[in-house]
Amino acid sequence: KAGVTQTPRYLIKTRGQQVTLSCSPISGHRSVSWYQQTPGQGLQFLFEYFSETQRNKGNFPGRFSGRQFSNSRSEMNVSTLELGDSALYLCASSLTGPDSGNTIYFGEGSWLTVV
Amino acid sequence: GENVEQHPSTLSVQEGDSAVIKCTYSDSASNYFPWYKQELGKRPQLIIDIRSNVGEKKDQRIAVTLNKTAKHFSLHITETQPEDSAVYFCAARSSGSARQLTFGSGTQLTVLP
Secondary structure, three states: OOOOEEEOOEEEEOOOOOEEEEEEOOOOOOEEEEEEEEOOOEEEEEEEEEOOEEEEEOOOOOOEEEEEOOOOOEEEEEOOOOHHHOEEEEEEEEOOOHHHOOOOEEOOOEEEEEO | OOOEEEEOOEEEEEOOOOEEEEEEEOOOOEEEEEEEEEOOOOOOEEEEEEEOOOOEEEEOOEEEEEEOOOOEEEEEEOOOOHHHOEEEEEEEEEOOOOOOEEEOOOEEEEEEO
16 A cells, blocks of 8 residues: 655745645545644644645644645645745645544655755 | 643663653643654654553553653653664644644654664
């Protein structure tokens, strides 16, 4: 069974640009959540989608957005990139939702560098 | 919202010794506490988890204990091996309306051969 797949794995963007990251959850998993990992702030929750609906949102500015498609694949978008957005963006999936007690599995992440 | 504190931030042990990492949480409604291991450049991987109706859980050399009254939980690794070297994160999930995982700041464990 394939794990959580994220693309692209590495990317470099310029300040002011926008970026879209993609995540394919484990087959059968309907919940997808996104986390930002930085050395200074650790792992911080961005948002969670279930059945194409955003169920939870972390404390990030509106430049960070996401969506989920009918096949449970998810994308997150960051507009007007800032240097501080440089981070590892991790996608995680679970069978139903994080609030159901099911294990959360992480993808390998997308390394974003903003220059 | 939930706040999780993790200690220590770095831990070095000799191979074969035990390692203990401690976390405290603030939200008494939290009911699920996973531990993740993250090797350099890799994804966080779940190594063990515990739910609030259980006080202790073991899986071979790894154990987790939970004290709901004191709102803290700990990871215990016995007979440590060099391949245990990694960053370990604790997390907590509330049963309230904001049901995401809140992570601790991580512990860099180094097992010296």
